[in-house]
Amino acid sequence: MATVATAIHTSGLVKSFGATRALDGLDLSVGAGEVHGFLGPNGAGKSTAIRVLLGLTRADSGTATLLGGDPWRDSVALHRRLAYVPGDVELWPTLTGGEAIDLLARLSGGLDRARRDELVERFDFDPTKKGRSYSKGNRQKVALIAALSSRSELLLLDEPTSGLDPLMEVVFQDLVAEATRAGTTVLLSSHILAQVEKLCDRVSIIRQGRIVQSGTLQEMRHLTRTTVEAETERPPTGLAELPGVHDLSHTDGRVRFAVDGGRLDEAIRLLAAAGVRSLVSHPPTLEELMLRHYGDRVDAETRRHDAAEHQAEKGR
C-alpha cells in the first residue's frame, strides 16, 4: 500500500443511539505520523468515534477512512496494523494478566516476546495474577503492554492511562514518544491536559458529537487571547482604544489586559512606547482553550472573566 498522508479521515459521521445523537457530523483528520489529541467533555462522543474507527460500531451516515481502508468493511485487515487501548479494561476472571497480554498481542498479528518482557519490566507489572485481582491501573497496563508490544502503525488510545500512577504516566509518555519517533500515528483521547500538551502535535476538540476546533496548539493559541502584564515608566496610551484589547486595568504603574492573538503586536508597540520596565505574558493554557468549549450554560462573558481571573492567579 502506498504511504498515505492521512492516517484517519472522517467526514460528516453521524451516529444516533435512540434519541441521543452521539456523533453529529464529525469531521476528524489525523495526519500520518502525528500524535493527535482528542479532547472533549464526558459524553461528547470521543469513545463512540473511536469505536466507529475500530468497526465495532457502524455509523448511520458519513464516511470514515482509516489507513486507507474502510473501518467497517476492512476491519480485520486494519486491526492487524493498529492497536487499541480502551479506558476501561475488563479482564477474564480465569486468565492471568500475562495470558491476556499474550492473547491480545498474538491475535493482533504476532507476539514479540522480548518487547513484551521489556514492557512488563518498564511498567513494573506482575503478569501472574488472575483477572479480577488487578487494580484499575494494573488492568490498564495489560492493554497498554499488549498494544505497545505490537509495534503498530496506528495507536487508538481512549483515555489509556486512567488509573495509572504518576510514575507509570511518565513511562507511558516515554513509550508514546518512542513510538512516534518510529513513525507511529497516535490518536490520544485524554482528560490529562499536561499529557496532551506534552505529547500531541495537533488537537481536536469535540463537543456534542462534532469537532468545534482543530489545529496545532500554536494555532489554537493564536486564535485566543494572551494575557499581558507590564510595568511601564509612563502610563501607556491608546490601549483602551485598540480593538481586541479586553479587561484593561491599571494599578500602581502596572497595566494588565487580555489581547486577541492578531492584535498582540500593536499592543506591545504601545507598551514599548511607554517604556517597558518588566513584561509578563501568558499564552492561554490548554485548560483555558478547553474551558472555552466545555460546559453548556457558561456564556461567553463569564468564561472570559473566569479565564482572566485564572490567569491572574497563575501570574502571581
Add this chain to the structure above:
Amino acid sequence: MSATSTTSGGDVPAPGPPAVRRDGRTGLVGTGALVRFALRRDRVRLPAWLLALTLSTYAMAVALVDSFPDEAAREAVRASSTSPATLALNGPAHYLDDYHYGAMLGHQAIGFVGLFVALLCVLTVVRHTRAEEETGRAELLRATAVGRHAHLTAAVLVAAGAALGVGILTGLALSSLDATGYTPAGALAFGAAYAGLGLVFTGVAAVTTQISAHARAASGTALAVLGAAYALRAAGDSTAGGSTDWLSWLSPVGWAQRTYPYLDNDVGPLLLCLGTAGVLTAGGFVLSLRRDVGAGLRASRPGRREATAWLTRPVGFALRLHRGLLYGFTAAVVVLGAMYGSVLGDVESMLQDIDVMQDALGDLGGGVVESFAALVMVPQATIVGVYAVLATLRARAEESSGRAEHLLATALSRRSWLGSHIAVALVGSTVVSTVGGLTFGTVGAVATGDGSLVLDMALAGLAYAPALWVTVGVAVMLVGWAPRAAGLAWAVPVGAFLLGYLGALMRFPTWVLRLDPFGHVPRLPAEAMQWTPLLVLTALAAVLVRVGLAGFRRRDLDTR
C-alpha cells in the same frame, strides 16, 4: 477561639467532627432497601421460578391420578419399586408402606423437583452477593450508608422468601386436589418439605459465596454440595431394610423426604432443616467478616506468566472459557446415566403390570427395556439442551461485559470470534449427549447383561445432536439479531422439558409438539432409525447459525 472559651467557662468540648454514633445494628443498615432492590431486579425471574416449580409439582400430582387410576395399578408400582436401584432413584422405602397418591408424590417429587427449589435458592443468594461483588457494583453500594451485613442479609432474606413462597404456593395448590391420600395437611407438609430444603441450601450458598471470589465457583460449590447430598440419600435409601438409613440422615435431601408428607407429616426433620439453615447462615456471616469486599477466603495463587500457543487460538481460547461448563455437564450426564442405567435391570418387572406405561411404551415398539431406555434419553437430552444454550450465551456474556471488545479490536474477525464459541457449543453438546448415552448404555449393559446396549445407547445419545444443534442455532439467531432478547433461547430446553416430560400425560395439541426439535428425534433404540428428521434438523441448524452469524456481523457491538 480564646474569646469564646472565656465566655463559656472553659468547658467546651474540643472542636472536631461530631462523634460517630455506634449501635449494635449498624451492620444491617440498608437491608430493607437492598431487599426491595433485589425484588425489583427479580420481578420477572422469581415469579417465573415460583410458578414453574408449583405448576410442575401440581402437574405431577394430577398426572399420577391419571396414570394409575386404581388400587391395582398403584399396587403394581409399589411392588416394582422395592429394588435398591428404584429406591435410590426415588426415596426411602417407608413411602411404600401405604402407596396412595400422596405417598407416590412425596416419594417421587421431593427428591426431584425439590432439587430445583434448592437450585433457585443457591442462584438467588449468589446473584445478590458474590455476583454483585464480582462486578464491583456491591462496592458502590457498600460505600453508601449500607451496613457490612446488609448484602448477605438481604440475599438470604430474598432466597428464604423464595423457598417459603414455593412451599406455600405448592401447599395451597396441592390442597385443592381430591384423590386417595391427598389431604390438606399432607399438602402443607409437602410444601414445608420443599421450603425446608430451600432454606438449607440458602444457608449453604451463604457459606460458599464467602469462600471463592467468583460467582460461578460459589454456585458451583453449592451445587456440588447438593449433588453430594443427593448421592448420600440415594445410597442411604437403596436398602429397603434400613441398614444404610443413617447415610440419608446426613443429607438435607434425605431430611426433606423424611417428613413423609401425606403419610406421617413429621415435623422433626424440618426442625433439622431449620437448624442447619440457621447454623450455615450464621457461619456465612462469620466467614464474611474474615474477608474483604470482593475477595475470597483463599488468596488466589499466582498463575501462568505466559499464554500457551493453544490459548491464543480463537477455538482454544473459547474452549478455555467453556471448560468448567463442559466438565460440569459431562459429570452430570455421567451420574444421571449411571443412575438410570443401574435400574435398567429391574425395569421389566417394574413396568409389566402398569397399563398406562405399557401403552406409552408399546407405542414406541421394541422390548420394554429398549422402550424405557429410549424414554430416559428424553430428559437427558433436555439437560444437554440447557448446556447448549448456556454455552452459546457465553459469547453474549463476553460481549456485554466488554471483554469481547478487546478481542474484536485485534485482527480477530467477528465470524471467527462468534464462530469459535458456536463450534465449542456444537461439538460440546454432541460430546456430552453421546457420553451420557454411552454411560447409560454401559451401566445398563452390566445391569441387564445385554452388551449391545453400549453401542445402542451411545448412538441414541448421538441421535439427539441435530436437535441440540438447532438449540444452538436458535440462540445464535437471537445473539445475532436481538442480543438483548438472547435469553429467549431458554424457551427451547424449557419447552422440550415440558413437552417431553409431561407432554405424553398432558396431551398437548400436535402442532405444539411439532415445535419441539427434540420431539422429532427418533426414539432409539425402541424405534427404528429415521434419517429424514435428523437431516432436516441439521439443515435447519445450519441455516439458523449462518443467518445468526450474518446478523452479528452487521450490527453494532452491544456492550452493557
